[in-house]
Amino acid sequence: MLKNLKGRVAFIFDEEDFDVDQIVGVKNIKLRDIDEMAAVAMQSYDPDFAKNVQAGDLLVGNVNFGYGHPHYPPLKAMRHLGIAGIVAESFSPGYWRGEVANGFPQVACPGIMEFVDRWDQIEVDWQGGVVRNLTKGAERPFDPLSKGDLDMISAGGLEGFIKNKIQQEKKAQS
């Protein structure tokens, strides 16, 4: 069972069709060292981001978050800085699939952009199917995830998910 995400909104990407490569900048996309990536992350959005972010914080995005030709390093850098998940109006499929395979919790919550301000405390309630704004005392439903995606995020990513499947199959056979 997934533990609810609970954290502050560390940043709101208000751009539609947001290309996540912009988080580190295209010229840094081939960096492999996680500390180097984290050091350049968010520089063009908020130079003090790394200083202010804390473990468990969440990001909020607009419609079709992840459009373009997404690479993995930007979100790796964000996780390294403590980001625990993303709530967006909607996601671009290629990006969504890639991050689900990484076991990174994300939900599409139509209306989220009007529902939160930066640094609000929010909670993703998996059981209740809602995103709760704890600062403002209100909640909104998020789009249900496919069973596969939910199981994969719960398993911490692709490999764990497949191992669980194989185990279940073995159990069913015996």
Added chain:
Amino acid sequence: MPFTIAEKILARAAGQAGLTAGDDIQVKPDFVHAYDFPGYTDVIFKTMKEEFGIDQIPEPERYAIFIDHMVPAIDPKEELLHAGTREWCADNNVALFERKGIGHQVASEVGYAVPGSFLVHFDGHISQMGAFGMLAVGLRRHLLEAFVRETITFQVPATTRVNLTGKLQPGVMARDVFHHVVRTIGPRSCNFQVLEFGGDGMMNFTIADRQTLCGLAMFTGAITAIVNPDEMTLAYTGPLACLELDPVCSDDDAEFAAVHDIDISDLAPIVVVPPNPSNTEDLTDHLGLEVHTGYLGSCASGRLEDLRAAAQVLKGRKIKEGFALHVIPTSNVIMARAAEEGLITILADAGAFISSSSCDYCFGRIATMSAGQRAVSTGTLNVRGRMGSPDSEIYICNAAAVAAAALEGKIADPRDYFDGPGDTQ
């Protein structure tokens, strides 16, 4: 109950009748394809062995590996990756297609174009196999599941239908149609869905045109694209298909998430302006913009229709001094046909730099651009840094427009080089 072609294919492959959009299923792909690439195939091969204890892949005939990136290798690490791939394929009795061309095209030449089949790959441009009435989906890293289990976890997608009507003007190509579709229905119109092409206009599109239409589905947010098989499809696939399946089509009254009717009779050439694959504009709004290099190739374009169109523009002319025009036919078979037709001679005489098939031009691994350079390209993508420096630019257009720009050193209207209907054929 009526069904879409995607629903029917998945129902057959999952062995579960009556599936509809939204159903969570376990489904067995008929084919599992991949090209060797660091972080994908090498990781899959290693993970299979070390994490899942699989020494020998069951049913190797369902699998095929392609070596089309990093061809030819430019550093020993790349050659080592290829060597590892060759060894894995030999050990597992899995078919390997090396240096035959871009895998998504080669797949259609060697028998994997099977109407009604379900194919998975990690790469999204595999959607072009949808041209043959099959469901071909790029799963990214989820492809691992198809290497370690018989079935994959999947959700039956909804379908958006685009009906095309009319016939293109000379100098306007299938490539323009796809980008016009993005412009008309939007870059997220088909998110997580299948983009299905139909309508009376389809009969005017050749097999290659259909591959072009389907290969870029991801830029509408779709997980793949598909064309209902017709006589043209079956005439192509019949003699080659490595698997016998009954072709299926969407029922007339199938439930679509949306239906769009698009008339292409008056469509003018388009250009996709950097740095975003959804920035589709009329090419005529950018006439005269200076460009320094041109790329005619990729899995989306670079087939005979594209080479013929370029030859039509370049025949008896010379490309502008200093302009670098790279022409890379999508496969060796296409290269050979183009040579037979005399197209290679025309392109070489005009001053084109013609190379054997490789994916490497499309992502700037070779013919790399420096800051300030600007390309016209039939490649797949125009995001920053795709073909070299993040400060170079890519204007995507059709093959004839790439050729016209090569002559003039600036964005030019390809229609000026076509006298009348039928010249592109």
